[in-house]
Amino acid sequence: MFKNIGPGVLVAAAFIGPGTVTACSLAGIRFGYNLLWALLLSILATMVLQEMAARLGLITQKGLGGVINKNIPNKSLKVTITAVVLGAILIGNTAYEAGNIGGAVLGLEAIFGKAYLGSYPWIVGLLAFTLLWFGSYKVLERFFVGLISLMSLSFLITAILTKPKLLPLLEGLFLPQIEEAGFTTILALVGTTVVPYNLFLHANLVNKKWKSFKDLKTAQIDTVISIAVGGLVSMAIVVCAASIPKSNLTTVMDLALGLEPLYGKAAVFFMGIGLFAAGLTSAITAPLAAAYVANSCFNWNVAAIDWRFRMVWASIIIIGVLSLSFNITPIQIIKFAQIANGVLLPIIAILLVWMVNNKKIMSYYSNTPLQNFIALLIIVFAIFLGLKSVLKVVGILE
Numbered sequence: 001m002f003k004n005i006g007p008g009v010l011v012a013a014a015f016i017g018p019g020t021v022t023a024c025s026l027a028g029i030r031f032g033y034n035l036l037w038a039l040l041l042s043i044l045a046t047m048v049l050q051e052m053a054a055r056l057g058l059i060t061q062k063g064l065g066g067v068i069n070k071n072i073p074n075k076s077l078k079v080t081i082t083a084v085v086l087g088a089i090l091i092g093n094t095a096y097e098a099g100n101i102g103g104a105v106l107g108l109e110a111i112f113g114k115a116y117l118g119s120y121p122w123i124v125g126l127l128a129f130t131l132l133w134f135g136s137y138k139v140l141e142r143f144f145v146g147l148i149s150l151m152s153l154s155f156l157i158t159a160i161l162t163k164p165k166l167l168p169l170l171e172g173l174f175l176p177q178i179e180e181a182g183f184t185t186i187l188a189l190v191g192t193t194v195v196p197y198n199l200f201l202h203a204n205l206v207n208k209k210w211k212s213f214k215d216l217k218t219a220q221i222d223t224v225i226s227i228a229v230g231g232l233v234s235m236a237i238v239v240c241a242a243s244i245p246k247s248n249l250t251t252v253m254d255l256a257l258g259l260e261p262l263y264g265k266a267a268v269f270f271m272g273i274g275l276f277a278a279g280l281t282s283a284i285t286a287p288l289a290a291a292y293v294a295n296s297c298f299n300w301n302v303a304a305i306d307w308r309f310r311m312v313w314a315s316i317i318i319i320g321v322l323s324l325s326f327n328i329t330p331i332q333i334i335k336f337a338q339i340a341n342g343v344l345l346p347i348i349a350i351l352l353v354w355m356v357n358n359k360k361i362m363s364y365y366s367n368t369p370l371q372n373f374i375a376l377l378i379i380v381f382a383i384f385l386g387l388k389s390v391l392k393v394v395g396i397l398e
Contacts, residue, residue: 006219007205008226010285011050011198015145016151016230017282018103019096021275023188024234025121028241031182033164033172036238038186040173043231045378047224049194049349050202052356052367052375054219057203058210059365064203064348067355080295081347090312090345093290097320100282101125105324107193107276110256110268118325125321128283132313140284147277152233154274158267159236162243169239183388188383193234194342199352200296201289213365283320287313346382353379373383 001351027035053064060067065085105120131140206219244254280322291312295302302309353375356367367375
């Protein structure tokens with residue numbers, strides 16, 4: 001089983017972070033099952049984009065940044081795209097790392113209490129640092145399998161115990177309802193699922209797992225199954241939150257309150273495990289993805305043990321820990337990250353579709369007409385959502 005598990009597990013771990021837990025919780029508590037369709041579309045879009053990134057990485061044996069640098073002849077355009085990518089990924093991941101570590105801290109607090117609350121950020125940061133410093137790709141891969149298993153079981157078991165009604169659940173999944181008040185929540189669900197840096201992470205890691213085009217089918221199956229499991233966990237969080245009275249939810253951990261009649265005090269423990277796993281996995285994958293992006297964009301072409309590669313991910317972890325330790329809230333940086341990511345997703349999606357349609361790059365493994373049609377729909381959707389998110393951050397839209 002472990003032999004066939006690949007980087008899709010890390011991608012799933014990356015998008016099920018504290019932001020996803022929060023967004024899905026708010027979606028469930030405010031709108032019940034009504035926004036499950038948005039989550040389903042986000043998961044399908046993620047599968048399509050990540051499959052293209054994985055295919056590109058496997059066939060070219062290069063990262064996404066490396067393929068972009070090699071195949072864009074116009075120097076000015078290349079520099080512009082590189083600057084946008086670096087700005088969105090490096091600064092964005094640095095800003096959100098505090099949230100990733102904070103989610104893991106919240107899980108530790110639920111499990112062990114507040115006695116050592118000040119030490120929790122350093123414990124999580126040290127765990128992430130140690131795993132990235134000493135862990136080989138295979139070690140990280142198996143570590144993430146274990147964490148995702150814990151996280152999946154925690155949220156899926158709690159969702160089952162809420163005994164959701166089947167008909168409203170199916171209506172929420174397959175009958176889209178767009179409520180004006182829920183548009184911000186839809187943006188959050190999409191934004192925490194379709195993550196631009198995961199495209200870079202996947203393309204870089206897939207060629208470390210597999211070296212031959214003969215492994216393409218295995219890589220595709222790995223991608224689809226991993227993201228499907230991650231999506232199922234996200235939906236389980238929505239189902240859990242939908243069962244809780246609105247007045248009870250003030251923090252993500254209050255999800256456990258609605259489960260106490262069924263789960264007793266163990267509800268907090270299960271939710272703590274889920275949050276800790278979600279936070280730690282994202283706290284590892286976000287800095288790792290940023291290091292791969294820098295490696296490609298600056299043409300370092302170095303191994304993961306190189307000091308420059310380690311300097312990038314170590315800096316992001318350290319800043320995240322310090323932000324929590326000194327109660328620094330980088331609001332302006334986070335706003336910039338939201339704007340940059342809103343711009344970045346459609347740009348990267350367009351570049352990705354262009355590259356996987358280029359016969360010189362992909363040979364016989366370019367997109368089919370159906371894949372291009374689906375990709376076009378995703379790009380239009382990404383542009384629409386990107387514009388709306390940018391306008392909301394700058395205050396033009398309410």
